[in-house]
Amino acid sequence: MRNLVFFLVIVSFLGNLAFSQGDFIIQNKHKSVKVNFQFVNNLIIIPVEINGVTLSFLLDTGVSKPIIFNFLNLSDTLKIKNTESIFLRGLGEGESVEALKSNNNILRIGDAIKLNQELYAIYDVKLNLAPKLGFPVHGIIGNDIFKELIVEINYSKKYLKLTKPDAYRYKNCKRCEIFYLEFHNTKPYINTEVTINGKTIPVKLLIDSGGSDVLWLFENDSLGITCDIKFFKDFLGHGLSGSIYGKRSNIDALHLKRFVLKDANVAFPDSTSVSYAQMVKDRNGSLSGNMLKRFNWIFNYQKGIVTIKRNSYFKEKFSYNKSGIELAHDGLRFVKLLDNEVLEGVSRLSKNNVNNNTKIIIDRQYKVALKPVYIIAELRKNSTAAAAGLLVGDIILSVNNKASYHFSLQEITNEFHKDEGKRVRLKVNRNGQILNFSFYLENPF
Known part of the structure; x- marks a missing residue:
């Protein structure tokens, strides 16, 4: 599958809020559940049940609290009690948006259930992912799953596996690489390297499954993170606070230890669109869906590690939208x-009467x-x-x-x-x- 046009960007804007009470309970003897997902524009869409209503949620490692896009007036159906109004800020050049905080919600993903789940409903009708994806998406979820469970993402077979930490057993994997995670406002970062204009540069990158691009880098002349002479200006995506624009180019290579992705696509967002994201100390950019899909991932927030193994997407060619x-x-x-049924019937009748000099008038229906x-x-x-x-x-x-x-x-x-x-x-x-x-x-x- 080729890299797609729409580059969705939803950033982590709730990291400073307190965690909700209660833990996930997995209601089977294995303490593990497998959940199939839809894979749309390099994004993972999973079924999530909120207060008995099944919805489609984007799985986003870069978001700290579940968000409902309430343009469909879901609050009545979900029996959400709006207890507190807050303002959220994300990527883009626009203003903060208003959200309503709700407690005491029941959240279920397969056999995994959590009581007293905290979530946020956003009423801004412009924050509707469905038109951009061509697929219904009612909300976003991330950290509440990852911080309590071992999360395996199998991109090649399109399923998640959620396991209680005390029941998880690692398999011996000689073809895997392990990275230590750093956390800032509950969001996961890894330290790795990129090669730009022949120079290999260490970078700290957010793991962002809620973005559809390959790699974003924040330009920094002193570090050598600069855009190549060959680039074009483009729309990069929609953030919580508006549209994002920047430059697209390629870098020599992205290094994930032994795994090297050569001539990888890169976007350099305008500084005004990512000023909020650059507040994280030493952050240099993000790894997003078109790169993440090339590996299968095991996230273990409790031990602060992530394990990756290349899959069938690894050698897929990088490409750009050539139409604009x-x-x-x-x-x-x-x-x-x-x-079609009427026409097929006429076709069979015509064949049966081809030698009978029968004249058939087709009345198209x-x-x-x-x-x-x-x-x-x-x-x-x-x-x-x-x-x-x-x-x-x-x-x-x-x-x-x-x-x-x-x-x-x-x-x-x-x-x-x-x-x-x-x-x-x-x-x-x-x-x-x-x-x-x-x-x-x-x-x-």
């Missing part, structure tokens, strides 16, 4: 479709169905798509002569990561006018 288009899901629309709508949400300046005349707000009707509703958001995005020189044809609806565009994918450097 960032898409978003924009609701549903009614689409008129041919009824249709049905109406709700299908997803995709819209251009961001468009990189000087990109081939922009030069072709596409605009933010254009609704995508077809991609390479195939109706857009036949694709998932991720599948369309994958089309924009294909080889340089490939032609892309888009039909769009612009304020009721149907327009056709054609452009070629181009190396953004």
